Amino acid sequence: MALLLAMSHANAVTISRLQARVSDADTYSFTESVFHRFEDGTYVLQVYDNERDFDSRDSHERHELYLGRPINDLLGWVVRGQKWSGSSAMAAAGLQLELNHTPIVQSALRSINTRSFVQLFARNRTEQLGNLEVLHYYHLKSPLGLPLEIRGNNVYYHRPQGGDLWNLWADVIHPVHRHWDLYYRWNFLDKADPLLGRQGHTSSLGFRFNF
Secondary structure (H helix, E strand, O other): OOOOOOOOOOOOOOEEEEEEEEOOOOEEEEEEEEEEOOOOOOOEEEEEEEEEEEOOOOOEEEEEEEEEEEEEOEEEEEEEEEEEEOOOOOEEEEEEEEHOHHHHHHHHHHHHHHHEEEEEEEEHHHHHHOOEEEEEEHHHHHHHHHHOOEEEEEEEEOOOOOOOEEEEEEEEEEOOOOOOEEEEEEEEEEEEEOOOOHHHEEEEEEEEEEO
16 A cells, blocks of 8 residues: 555556564564556556464454556546455455645645545445545655655545444654665554454554565
8 A cells, every 4th residue: 555656657667565563562564565557657556464463373464456547647546456364355446636736735745745645445345344435645755854754544434334434554664775674653543443453553663675
């Protein structure tokens, strides 16, 4: 999710990452991801995440696959498949709005060196995470001139059963080397969910290998 780039016509690019982190919820995680954008702006993103409990050694896996393409500089379409361990596969389709090309906010985003977009998804498997999802992605480069990047998602799930759900997370990233980063992750979930985790705040420390 955090690898998604602006859906615009540009040179082809591939970004692959491995991540590992430890959380204050007594879990440790491994994430593998590959992003590729073609010259026409079409992109594919594959994500695999595995979270394990230190005590029980229980494993919680997540698979994701995105396919998207720009319609114009402002809008694009995106489809996604997701599968968590112990649950049925889910599909979603929707639109992506590039906030950096939206007149009302583009100047403000440019002034703080930020890329941002919003995705609106219609989902199947409404009994799991609802029938509608709104995802807001942001990426701040060198905030206040510091050698850091901040990237995150604010996600809203509309669930006819069980009540609506908010999941917010942000990574504060410190580049160490061309291939290595250290990062701190903050995650908030306003209600406990079998797929997304426990209610409340969780903090993690980790590293990323970029290649």
